[in-house]
Amino acid sequence: MNDGIEEPKRAEHFDAEALDGGWLSWNLNDQTRFNAFIEPLSVRLEAPLPDGRPRARIRMHPTRKHxxxxxxxxxxxxxxxxxxxxxxxxxxxxxxxAGFSVTLDLGTQFIGGGRVDEPLDAVVEQVRETGRLIFLRGMVVQGPNDEHIVASFSGTIRKASQDKK
Structure with a gap:
């Protein structure tokens, strides 16, 4: 652990290479899937919120095709x-x-236009986790101090069933 920030976790279906600054690459091994359109992506845990809830930053690099x-x-x-x-x-x-989870809902408010050729970050915080659901919220930002807000969002994930059927 470094300054209250844990090391990033690797995932089975992702090319999870350690990068500088505590970042971890977050790119699907299967480049024929949809995610490849917005890759390369990287993820980094941020300092937890004052109440201890976790935060992470996911970064993409938009180009003309985006x-x-x-x-x-x-x-x-x-x-x-x-x-x-x-x-x-x-x-x-x-x-x-474990398993494959699904997005149950995603609410988004577009606030400003995302700029090309500048990192676009989704800063995500966990609101609450239950046995089967994860409630999250965050903002999409750009700029060295996150001063350009592109969108705010909230979403719910339903965790995969642990039962094998």
Whole structure:
């Protein structure tokens, strides 16, 4: 543990290579899947919130292929980042350990246009975890001090059943 921040966790279906600054690559081994469109991604645990709840940062690097006609990051790309970030963060928190989980809901408020050729970060915090559900919220931000807010979001993940059927 370093400054209250745990080491990132590796996942079975991901190329999880340790990177500088506490980052871990978060890219699917199978490049024919949807996630590859927004990769490369990286994940890093952040300092926990004052009440001890965990936080993580998931980063993508938008390029021209991620833009709309206004030359901003397309809203669908921002939504894809958010959805993937819910799972990457939950895995880092130790909340997802087995099987395939699903997004139950995702509420998003677009606040500003994402800028191209600048890292786009989803900062995710865990609100609550129950036996089968994980409640999360966060913001998509850019800039050295997260000063450019692109979106805010909340979402719920249903954990995979531990039963083999």
């Amino acid at each position: 833009t709309n006609l206004g030359n901003n990051v397309h809203g669908a790309v921002t939504l894809a980042l958010i959805d993937v970030a819910l799972f990457a963060a939950s895995h880092q928190f130790g909340s997802l350990n």
